[in-house]
Amino acid sequence: MTVMPWHAEHWARLQARRQRDAMPHALLLCGPAGLGKRDFMLRFVRGLLCAQPVDGDACGECRSCQLLRAGTHPDVVALSYGVRKDGVQRSEIVVDQIRDLSARLAMASQFGGWQVASIDPADAMNAAAANALLKTLEEPSPSTLLLLVADAPWRLPQTIRSRCQRIEFPLPPREQALAWLQAEHVKDAAVALDAAGGNPGMAKAWSEEGALARRQEVRKDLAALAAGRGEAMEVVRRWLDNEPGQRLWFAAQAAADEAKAQAGAGNGPLSSALDAEALGDWYIAANRARDALRGPLRGDLLLLELLARWR
Incomplete structure (x- = not known):
């Protein structure tokens, strides 16, 4: 461990x-x-x-130690999501x-x-x-x-x-997080750490699963939509098919970076027509959409409305 x-x-x-x-x-x-x-x-x-x-x-x-390793220690109870009578895993822990x-x-x-x-x-x-x-x-x-x-x-x-x-457990200092990632042989440790918002464990997992390439895809999609290229519905389908929550995390991150770039140089890398205030509102909306994906609302409509606001 x-x-x-x-x-x-x-x-x-x-x-x-x-x-x-x-x-x-x-x-x-x-x-x-x-x-x-x-x-x-x-x-x-x-x-x-x-x-x-x-x-x-x-x-x-x-x-x-041997019983714990085998998962049969009589004095240890691990409670998590249970299974309903129909065999479907619950989405919450219940009173029983x-x-x-x-x-x-x-x-x-x-x-x-x-x-x-x-x-x-x-x-x-x-x-x-x-x-x-x-x-x-x-x-x-x-x-x-x-x-x-x-x-x-x-x-x-x-x-x-x-x-x-x-x-x-708060996020550790950046230097400590980078040192740990490098010791774990994570490629592009600094880029991965930035993508994960300073969370080293998430950065390691995302680097191993190819999330950094997904992050670049999200930025390309947003840049294309800002320039009037591409179809929002096609972007929605791709995002929903592959880690939509993670893509919304990256989208919110891209909006924040765009706002910072506008404040510094007057033009961001995504060439968004939104001003700093609108980018801030869009950042909030992207995070709310990510939370809403866990609920009963239709994901395609959530994303379509969000991308329409971006465009």
């Missing part, structure tokens, strides 16, 4: 609390996707349950799942130590599930640790957030 350097401070603080026997009963690990929250959680759980950890890290050899989890945690640990339960993504709990979790948070069982992982913690009720010890 790769240990990301921006985890070091959080790791040291958590281990210090563990040594003082002052562990909280619930942790909320939050921050943008791509910063290794889940790797951090897994590393901590392994060390917490290990029979002979070294500086908080698991030995990898004891019975507990939380009730089952609470009943499980009310029982004693089989190994006589910690019981650990993770809810990931915790921000996918619906209102009823979040309310059901409150009782467990307010009346925790001894030696029980709840780990909530959320990319969008603001979607959690304040009553949940206030009852958890928060560990927030």
